[in-house]
Amino acid sequence: MEMQTGGQYFQCLAMHTNNRLKANWVKIITAIILIATLFILPSFSPSQLENRILYHxxxxxxxxxxxxxxxxxxxxxxxxxxxxxxxxxxxxLLKFAMNGGMYQTDLSPQGLYVENGKVLSPLNNRQKGYGNFYMQPNGIFYITNNLEAHVTSSDGFTNENVKYATQSGPMLVINGTMHHRFIKGSENLNIRNGVGILPNGDVLFAISKDKINFYDFATFFMEKGCENALYLDGFVSKVYSPENQREDIGGTFGVIIAEIE
Incomplete structure (x- = not known):
């Protein structure tokens, strides 16, 4: 066995100490990054998100x-x-209303639109294009003739027994999972409105009170128990909801979804 000289011993000791210091610094830097992330990427509790969103x-x-x-x-x-x-x-009587999906410059629906069982605008199967509508998967909110409400991705839709339908995008929540493109803490902020289906089959309409990113908006629907939810539109979005003391005026929409009596 080869014996170490005194110089070699101290050299090895110095290298070992240096490696330990490096390892400790890595741990310290990692901890700092994790702590900073908690402040840089805001996360909202259910009550905080609910305060930022008007829903019906x-x-x-x-x-x-x-x-x-x-x-x-x-x-x-x-x-x-x-x-x-x-x-x-x-x-x-108009009890509630919200713009119901994206539209062209002539106010025609950008995708599928069914009214009273009639297809007035065909399904848009285009996979790529400019804007949120083409962030795949996009989806369809529809009501059947037996008054059941559904939200589904466009590629899973079959136009059978449908009374009303509107296509928009992207999907916010797909089978209980948030859309894979959404990023926590994203600075892509806008007024947003959307629709989801609650566990009991009721329809949840929501619009942000201030600018919000997709991640937080989708989180709201997930916290409410929606397995599927669809984004309807952004900065143009408005709502008529007397029960919430809000009756937006103005706007120029394509489809309008309304609760009447």
Whole structure:
């Protein structure tokens, strides 16, 4: 066995000490990064998220949920006030309304739109394109003829027994899992509205009160128990909800989803 000289011994000791110091510094730096992450990437408790979002629940079995695009003369309703007046003229009351999906410059739906069982705009199967609509998977919110509400990805949709349907994107929650493209702490902030299905089959409509990222918006639906939820639109989004003391005016929409009586 080869014997170490005194110089070699101290050299080995110095190297060992240096390696231990490096290892300790790595642990310290890692801890600092983890602690900083907690502050840099904000996470909101359920109560905090709920305070940032206005929401409305509708039972499609017990309440009348209707999709609107054009009136009898072929004119777009465009906004809640015109829809409210048209309903009043028929002795109907507008209880709640929200813009219901993305649309083209001529206010036509960007994807599938079904009204009273008639396909007025075809399914958009295009996989790539500009904007959130094409962040795959996108999806469809629809109501069947027996008044059951569903949200599903577009590739899993079959147009059978459908009374109303609107296509938008991206999906926020797919079978209980958040969309894979969403990033916690993302600075992609905007007003956002969406729709999800609660465990009992009721419909959950939501719109952020201030700018919010996709991750936090999707988290809200997941915390409410939605297995599937769909993004409807962004900065153009508005809501008519007297029960929440909010009746947005203005706006120019394609599809409007409304609860009436």
């Amino acid at each position: 629940v509708v039972s499609p079995q017990e309440n009348e949920l209707v999709f609107f695009w054009k009136d009898e003369s072929g004119e777009n309703y465009k906004d809640f006030q015109r829809l409210k007046q048209a309903l009043n003229n028929k002795g109907k």
